[in-house]
Amino acid sequence: HGAHKMASHFKSKPYRNKKLLMAVAMLDCQHCGASGPSDAAHSNWSHHGKSFGRKADDIYVAALCREHHYELDQGSRLTKAERQEMWNTAFVKTVRELVKSGQWPADVEIPEEAK
Numbered sequence: 001h002g003a004h005k006m007a008s009h010f011k012s013k014p015y016r017n018k019k020l021l022m023a024v025a026m027l028d029c030q031h032c033g034a035s036g037p038s039d040a041a042h043s044n045w046s047h048h049g050k051s052f053g054r055k056a057d058d059i060y061v062a063a064l065c066r067e068h069h070y071e072l073d074q075g076s077r078l079t080k081a082e083r084q085e086m087w088n089t090a091f092v093k094t095v096r097e098l099v100k101s102g103q104w105p106a107d108v109e110i111p112e113e114a115k
Contacts, residue, residue, distance in 0.1 A: 015057035015108075023103040029065035030090035030097070038063040041072055043087060059111055062090035063097075088113070 024040040041064040044050055048060035064072065068090075072083050095114035098104040 014054060015059060017058045017105060017108070020058055020098075020103075020105055020108070021061065023098055024061050024063045024094055027063035027094060027097055029068060030063045030093040031068045031086055032065060034065040034067075036063070038065055039069040041069045041087065041090070043091070044073065045084065059108060060091065061094065062087050063094045064090055 021040040025037045027038055028034060028036045029038050040058075040061040042048075042050070042058075043056040043060035043062075045056070048056035050056040064087075068086065071078060072087055075083070078086065092114045095104065095110060099110060104110065
């Protein structure tokens with residue numbers, strides 16, 4: 001029974017899209033507005049596919065400058081809730097910017113949270 005539960009975390013391959021990540025990198029930081037290129041900062045939350053040793057799917061990325069990407073992943077100035085809020089806000093802005101500019105992949109559904 002325990003082995004079955006473990007396997008369920010890996011039932012689907014993570015979604016990867018280099019073209020999408022390159023488009024995200026061309027944006028300015030969606031948190032502070034610093035001029036791009038930015039990092040494509042993946043979600044650090046399990047409901048976006050993040051798990052031990054696995055990044056979230058590529059559709060769950062936010063354009064963040066290096067400083068804010070570092071703060072998201074390793075920083076200690078913000079609480080976990082503040083980091084999640086920073087990423088969520090930047091993520092929604094990132095997706096909307098890519099949709100507006102026609103760079104969101106036509107064959108990829110827009111994540112519910114960003115509609």
